Amino acid sequence: MPELIHLSAAELAAKLASGEVTSVEATQAHLDRIAAVDGDVHAFLHVSDTALDTAAAIDARRAAGEELGPLAGVPVAIKDVLATKDMPSTSGSKILEGWLPPYDATVVARLRAADLVPLGKTNMDEFAMGSSTEHSAFGPSHNPWDLTRTPGGSGGGSAAAVSAFEAPLALGSDTGGSIRQPAAVTGSVGVKPTYGGVSRYGAIALASSLDQVGPVSRTVLDAGLLHDVISGHDPLDSTSLTDEWPSMADAARRGGTGEALTGLRVGVVRELSGENGGFQAGVKQRFDETVAALTAAGAEVVEVEAPSFEYAVAAYYLILPAEASSNLARMDSVRFGLRVRPDSGPATVERVMSATRDAGFGAEVKRRIILGTYALSAGYYDAYYGSAQKVRTLIQQDFAQAFDKADVLISPAAPTTAFELGSLVDDPLAMYLNDVTTIPANLAGIPGMSIPMGLAPEDGLPTGLQLLAPAHADARLYEVGAAIETMLTDAWGHDLLSQAPLLKEAVK
Secondary structure (H helix, E strand, C coil), rough: CCCCHCCCCHHHHHHHHHCCCCCCHHHHHHHHHHHHHHHHHHEEEEEEHHHHHHHHHHHHHCCCCCCCCCCCCCEECCCCCCCCCCCCCCCCHHHCCHHHHHHHHHHHHHHHHHHCCEEEEECCCCCHCCCCCCCCCCCCCCCCCCCCCCCCCCCHHHHHHHCCCCCCCCEEEECCCCCCHHHHHHCCEEEECCCCEEECEEEECCCCCCCEEEEEEEEEEEHHHHHHHHCCCCCCCCCCCCCCCCHHHHHHHCCCCCCCHHCCCCEHHHHCCCCCCCCCCCHHHHHHHCCCHHCCCCCEEEEEEHHHHHHHHHHHHHHHHHHHHHHHHHCCCCCCCCCCCHHHHEEEHHHHHHHHHHHHHCHHHHHHHHHHHHHHHCCCCCHHHHHHHHHHHHHEEEHHHHHHHHEEEEEEEECCCEEEEEEEECCCCHHHHHHCCCCHHHHCCEEEEEEEECCCCCCCCEEEEEEECCCCCCCHHHHHHHHHHHHHHHHHCHHHEEEHHHHHHCCC
């Protein structure tokens, strides 16, 4: 039997249900893996000290004949942006170091209700601001494929944990690509649901009109199983949709037959395909090969244009900082979190707040707060924030026109493979461009998925294919994603992640 850590979540769940494996055994195997490799990967900021107790309680209920959920007993990692009442929730920031929330985020509560076993909290860029996890106040995570490279960001910890076999499943959050871009560069699967399809209650807000919680996994089916657990209306979230969602896991199972590709209209987004340069050659090569394979499999591939996408990054980096400036005003030293007294002079509220925010926020957070405050100022609101919102409307219109011609849209999920740690950390503009293909989906609120697309020939590192569908059509993503996953796995002849050096000699 393969090692427990190498099983997919679906495979592990089947063994748990049959009694072949206990949750305690599965949880212990993943805790042992974390102990063995996380000193090098640094995917986790906090490892749960109650995971085995939780697993034992699930085993006891199963033994007593209680009916449990499809993923009962399966371990899961949780991005540190999500509130957990039994583990610190820092959002990767010193200003929240050690903060223990009095409640669980809705998605975390749903994990517990479905009897998954939380393993711990994963590393992230501070308040989800970054594309490499290098802006974490607690040090960067490392890519399991090459420990000198980034696992992406802001959710690099969740993607690294899944890719390094420290967890079969993880939760992430995606504001401009923070699930999909890390998935692309670590060879994993990441999904940003339709905005409002998954509750944001208890997710520490970065940009409220852009943030969305979603699954990270090693297969499309596993992502669908986790998506089914966390989705659905939440009255605690004013932006939560009231839709009745179909099973994403069932959609993935349908797609796994491969029949979903015949007659499928696949739109290649000209502005996101690398035709105008700026994409790594190996990423472009794997994307072109995937497009050719889709045509051979019976899909109808058409090129679509979305001219407003040219302005997506600029609009995003006005909207996001503006909303972040507003959301982070709550980090004021008064209600919770860090409190720093000034070195001298009276400790007024204003001076304590200033000293606390200076000590507690990192450079990238300060940069975006300043930019956002400026964009919202009375003299510049219409010129900057207002104009960015108009561009957002144009992007939504471009998507609507594109989906008139295609059932799904595709592009590379990231323009390059994983870049070296330290290579872009002092060049924020270059870092921002890593989200060039993922940002439009957040501005429009539509669902997106990244699946492994093979290894770039020049460096042997993973590349990712991004799939996009209209709002509310998440199940279409899973059906098509599973079909493409099957097609590409057949092309590779083996599991992509079996090639990850971390399984061999990169970490002893």
